[in-house]
Amino acid sequence: MSNHPAAPAAPHGARHADDEQLLRDAGLRATGVRVAVLRALDRLQHATADDVVRAVRTDIGSASVQAVYDTLHALTGAGLLRRMEPAGHPARYERRVGDNHHHVVCRACGAVADVDCTVGQAPCLTPSATQGFTIDLAEVTFWGLCPDCASRP
């Protein structure tokens, strides 16, 4: 488990080789690219599509950009991945799904980290006046400076 310095609280339950089963359980074929994408996101947190392409290529030798995008979409759609897109930055993907956690984004370098919300499980999930909207998700993004960027103007 040395690759999992801080194991996510999310119950995605799969250990490396079991990603195949995870995919099948979700009704998806367990293909090379898909397994490699999951493995890549096991190591890289909040990786961009580009990060994933590179990681997958290092892992299994080659993969087309489209295959990776397709996979990211399929896995996100199946609920195996979560997608977040900080304003002004490319989308980022993570395996931590199902728990309601939020993100801090560094204004300077764009680094992203996870944060658990203070306010219990479902934070501001019930706004007072919803304007008639049916709400299914509350997304909280904190903006600031990461430790590195804070220590230089």
Place this chain on the structure above:
Amino acid sequence: MSNHPAAPAAPHGARHADDEQLLRDAGLRATGVRVAVLRALDRLQHATADDVVRAVRTDIGSASVQAVYDTLHALTGAGLLRRMEPAGHPARYERRVGDNHHHVVCRACGAVADVDCTVGQAPCLTPSATQGFTIDLAEVTFWGLCPDCASRP
């Protein structure tokens, strides 16, 4: 005040013609385009840059795309406007600044509405573990369906 069916809580204080003073107070020249942009956003809430371009052109006859983008940046930088960018949608601008309010975005049509957070003034503004980040803003976005889109599959 018929244009202000629900006057924003934000104390931006300016009535139509006083936008010029508002600009000067912010250290900006009160130019035609800038005043027109403010006026446009008085009517249109959560307008895209494109919406603003069209509104400004209807208002003062003509304006270049760049002038509007420049203005939106200048005014946002001066704190007269707030910019929000829902994932997968173009940026939107609004005059309601200084209060901490949040947004609902319709997954289907992209419509945006304001919401006040249930949890008092500074909602999830103090996350438990900030990972060493210095946080200056908490942005909350609710996702769901607007009344219109909810009433058709």
Place this chain on the structure above:
DNA sequence: ACGTTTTCTGGAACGATTCCAAGTTGCGTC
């Protein structure tokens, strides 16, 4: 009236992502 700032026109470029078509590979099932 002057100097500075802003806006203009018109164009090209950007980055992330999507889409295309047609051919190949490789899963999973029978």
Place this chain on the structure above:
DNA sequence: GACGCAACTTGGAATCGTTCCAGAAAACGT
């Protein structure tokens, strides 16, 4: 073990919102 469909490949072009460029003209505030 073979078959059929889903997934992947290559290579290219296109999208959209936004930014950047340069030089000239206009407009603002002192």
